[in-house]
Amino acid sequence: MKILGISAGTKNGNNDAMCKEALMEAKKLGAEVEFIRLLDLDLEHCTGCIACVKALMSGRGNICSLKDDFEWLKGKMLDADGIIFTVPIFEKGAAGIFRTVVDRFGPRMDRGNNVVAKKIAEENGGVAPDERNFKDKVISYIGIGGSDWTTRIQCDCEMLSLTPMWKTIDNEVFPWSKGIIMEDDKIKRVQEIGRNLTLAARDIENATFKGDSGVCPHCHSRNFYVQNDGSATCCLCGIVGKFEINETGLKFIFPEEQLEHAHNTLSGKFIHMNDIKTNESKLMEAKKTEEYKTRLQKYKDFIVASTPEK
Numbered sequence: 001m002k003i004l005g006i007s008a009g010t011k012n013g014n015n016d017a018m019c020k021e022a023l024m025e026a027k028k029l030g031a032e033v034e035f036i037r038l039l040d041l042d043l044e045h046c047t048g049c050i051a052c053v054k055a056l057m058s059g060r061g062n063i064c065s066l067k068d069d070f071e072w073l074k075g076k077m078l079d080a081d082g083i084i085f086t087v088p089i090f091e092k093g094a095a096g097i098f099r100t101v102v103d104r105f106g107p108r109m110d111r112g113n114n115v116v117a118k119k120i121a122e123e124n125g126g127v128a129p130d131e132r133n134f135k136d137k138v139i140s141y142i143g144i145g146g147s148d149w150t151t152r153i154q155c156d157c158e159m160l161s162l163t164p165m166w167k168t169i170d171n172e173v174f175p176w177s178k179g180i181i182m183e184d185d186k187i188k189r190v191q192e193i194g195r196n197l198t199l200a201a202r203d204i205e206n207a208t209f210k211g212d213s214g215v216c217p218h219c220h221s222r223n224f225y226v227q228n229d230g231s232a233t234c235c236l237c238g239i240v241g242k243f244e245i246n247e248t249g250l251k252f253i254f255p256e257e258q259l260e261h262a263h264n265t266l267s268g269k270f271i272h273m274n275d276i277k278t279n280e281s282k283l284m285e286a287k288k289t290e291e292y293k294t295r296l297q298k299y300k301d302f303i304v305a306s307t308p309e310k
Contacts, residue, residue, distance in 0.1 A: 001201055003031040003194075004080035008038045008087045008098040014144050014180050015086040018190050022084045022142070025194030031201070036076060038097045041069040045100055052108035056117045059126015062108050062133070070104050078132035082139065082201035083166075084194065087157060089145030089173075094156035102160045109133065111165040112269025133164065138200040138207050140170040140193050146178045154214075155223040158236050162264045169193075169200045170211040171220070215252050218262060224252070238263040 003026040009015025016037060023033040044066045051065040064070065077083060088095045094102075107113050114129045121128040141157035143150065150173050161168045170193045180186050200207035214220035221236035232252065233240050239262055241254025262268045286292045 001031050001082075001198070002080045003033050003082045003084065003198055003201060004076060005033065005035045005084045006038065006077075006086070007035070008085065008095050009144070010039065010088075011037065013088075014177065015088055015142075017181050018142055018144060018174075018187075019084060019086040021187060021190045022086075022140075022194030022197070025191045026082075026084075026198040029195065029198045031082075031198050034076070034080075036073065038073075038101065041073060043070055043073070043097065043100050043104070044068045046103035046106060050107070052106065053113060056108055056113055056129065057120060059117070059121045059124050061127035062114075062117075062129050064104070064108065066104075070101075073101070074104075074109075078130070078135065081137065081204070082169075082197045083137065084140050084142070084197055085157065085160075086142045086144065087153065089143050089150050089153050089175075092149045093152035094143070098160075099156065102156075102163075105160060105163045109164045110269060111163070112266055112273055115266065116270075116273065136204045137164070137166040138169050138197055138204055139166045140168065140197045141172070142170075142190060142193060143173045144177050144180060145173070145175050148175050150175045152223065155221055155236050158219065158221065162236065165264060165266070167200070167204065167207050168209060168211075168220075169197050169207060170209075172211060215250060217252065218259065219264060236263070238268065 003023065005019040005023040007015040007019040020035060023035060027033050047066070049065050052063060055061055055063045085098070087098045090096065111134070114133045117129050120126065139161055143153035143157065145153070153173055154171050157171055158168060172189065172193060174180060174186055177183070177186060196210045209220060212220065214222045215224070216234045216237060216239065218239055219234060219237040221234050223235035224232040225235055226232045231240060231242055234252070239254050239258045241252055241258065244251050244253055259265065260267045261271060263272065
């Protein structure tokens with residue numbers, strides 16, 4: 001059993017330390033451990049070229065047009081049974097380098113896309129997706145911030161789990177934690193997170209969420225997009241419902257059929273895939289028209305992008 005720790009923080013800083021603290025507990029339980037710091041890697045931003053999903057859905061494998069360290073990182077993550085991420089909190093959410101990893105996962109790591117791509121490859125004799133993409137995995141997140149500006153970090157982190165449908169075990173936020181190395185109560189909680197993940201990795205099929213129950217009963221998110229009519233959409237799983245207040249406090253309720261649309265379920269992913277396919281087809285048809293070409297040319301002719309002198 002292998003537990004991989006990934007820090008999105010600076011060398012020998014709080015995120016490195018807490019990642020290693022959790023790994024120490026994993027090692028005590030007999031796990032093989034490995035540590036990676038994202039800032040040591042060459043990771044380019046996703047350009048949105050969609051080369052990956054085009055290749056995936058045409059039986060040409062799961063490729064990326066960018067040539068950097070991401071494939072190495074992805075391989076390490078796919079080989080692990082469990083992953084612990086420590087992420088610094090910037091402007092209430094995850095640091096940009098973590099978001100880059102989330103973006104680079106994108107459609108190429110989506111479980112639904114890979115299920116369909118495998119079927120296409122089997123039917124047409126193409127290159128099937130890496131079988132490791134279908135391996136269930138457990139993952140935990142530790143967000144570390146220097147104040148109370150922490151309200152978006154949990155949702156940011158869970159976006160990584162949502163794509164490949166990995167099971168989140170803990171998603172803990174530590175506000176006011178610039179000195180976390182000296183705070184024994186917080187270190188104790190980090191140790192618990194390390195143990196929880198390692199035990200979950202031993203029996204992934206029966207692993208369950210161990211963290212804060214949140215507000216959404218499906219994905220435990222506390223982040224919602226509220227409409228003027230009183231309806232609310234969970235920012236993570238996309239379930240639409242409404243809030244009620246009862247004797248136990250605030251409760252998010254939704255129709256049972258909404259579970260089929262949840263973004264972290266295969267049924268929800270297939271719905272999303274069909275929506276994307278429909279809109280891509282409309283765009284492809286539009287691009288063939290003279291009106292589209294004329295409109296696009298207007299923007300090309302108006303101004304060009306400024307770049308620094310070399």
